[in-house]
Amino acid sequence: MLYVSQKEKKCVRYLTNEMSKAERSVFEIELTLDDDLLANFENFKTIWIRYPNSEFPKATTSFGKIIKKYNKPEKGKSIKSSLNYKVLLSTALLFFFCTIFYFVATPNSEYTNHKIASKGERLTFTLPDSSTVILNSGSEVKYSSDFGKRRDIWLKGEAFFKVTKNINSPFIVHTSDFDVKVLGTQFNVNGSKINQTISLSKGKINVLLKESKDEINLMPNEELVWNAKTKCIIKRNFDVNKVLAWKDNILLLDDVKIEDALPEINQFYGVNFVIKDAVIANKHIKGAFKNQSIDEFITSLEFILDVTVIKTIQNNFEIAKYHGN
Known part of the structure; x- marks a missing residue:
């Protein structure tokens, strides 16, 4: 056949x-x-x-x-x-x-909805089934108008989902490499990095890896890490407060080198920080920056690292040595 x-x-x-x-x-x-x-x-x-x-x-x-x-x-x-x-x-x-x-x-759909979080913005909205979505900076989702019947949503970037339970209609998040299937739960999906993650805070989810067709179940406080280059899969426990801090508009930097923290900082604020000095690049930073504007964060950064932040062009900054009077 x-x-x-x-x-x-x-x-x-x-x-x-x-x-x-x-x-x-x-x-x-x-x-x-x-x-x-x-x-x-x-x-x-x-x-x-x-x-x-x-x-x-x-x-x-x-x-x-x-x-x-x-x-x-x-x-x-x-x-x-x-x-x-x-x-x-x-x-x-x-x-x-x-x-x-x-x-x-295949049922017909009337139109397609498209939600985009601007750079430096966290966007919160409610889906037709009353589920809540929080999009991280620069991320986007698309879904059909008949979402209440077929709860399929396509994600590019990172988002947190608080899903309304409906045993007759699974909620499925589609990315380029995997599908996440749930009935009612709270979880985070980050497909914006090489190490893509699905992190579950409540409920239970099933992850389908598109390439290998493997299916993996996650329980609360478990996350799946998928390396898009090596195809390596890791299932591990995670710190919910750290991973989900961004959805509460908190930039959490946990004692990391400032050079390694730049991608996360740049995504969070929708700007581009650069470091040309090797000594500065190896300095460590630790802190939870909640509801800070870009100007407030720069002030904090200069104080913690004893540096000067110079604005070069729009939304571009260089972290340089501090030269006191």
């Missing part, structure tokens, strides 16, 4: 214009997050361009008529040409089968 994956069905439905405008938007979002889906789509698109719809029978034509038409022997055709026809026929049948099946199986 011919097996057709969900990804293939989506590709075919998109190419045959069977999707609504909203569904096409969601599909295009998925293409940016899922490399496998993109590869499938490029393959189908190539076939679609090379063999236009006009060369095929309509989808309403019975499979028997299609087979009869394309299996009819023709004089002067080589074996290679015959094989090409068979490949073409298989592709056509796959298109028709996927289109009809997926059209019936």
Whole structure:
């Protein structure tokens, strides 16, 4: 029996214009997050361009008529040409089968919602099912208007989710490398770094790694760390207060070298700090900076490290040696 994956069905439905405008938007979002889906789509698109719809029978034509038409022997055709026809026929049948099946199986959406946290901002909002989302600086999510029926949300960056329980409708967070499935819980997903993390504070979640198809369950105070380069997976306990501090507008630096802390500082404030002095780069910083503006943080930074922060251009700062009078 011919097996057709969900990804293939989506590709075919998109190419045959069977999707609504909203569904096409969601599909295009998925293409940016899922490399496998993109590869499938490029393959189908190539076939679609090379063999236009006009060369095929309509989808309403019975499979028997299609087979009869394309299996009819023709004089002067080589074996290679015959094989090409068979490949073409298989592709056509796959298109028709996927289109009809997926059209019936997939509900329509009215429009797509898009939420973006500006650089230096933490954005809190409520989903249609009353679940709460907090987006970290520079992060974004997209979801369909029928979210109450199918609770799927696509994340780029980092977000905290407080999910309203609904045993009849799982809540699924999609990223480029994994899907996080829950019923009702509180957890954090950070896909903005090489070491991507899913951290669970309450409830229970199931994580599906897209590449390996492995499924891993997490319990409260457990987190999964996935290295996007090495493909290494670590499951460990974590400090909830430290990992989730950002959602309460707290920049928490736990005795780290200032050089290592810069990526987190830059994301939190939506700016770009640089250090050119090796001595300064190796200085350690420790503190919880709550509700501080960028100017207030700079003042704290200068006091703690005994440095001077120089603004070079807009949103760019250099941390340099302090030169007293």
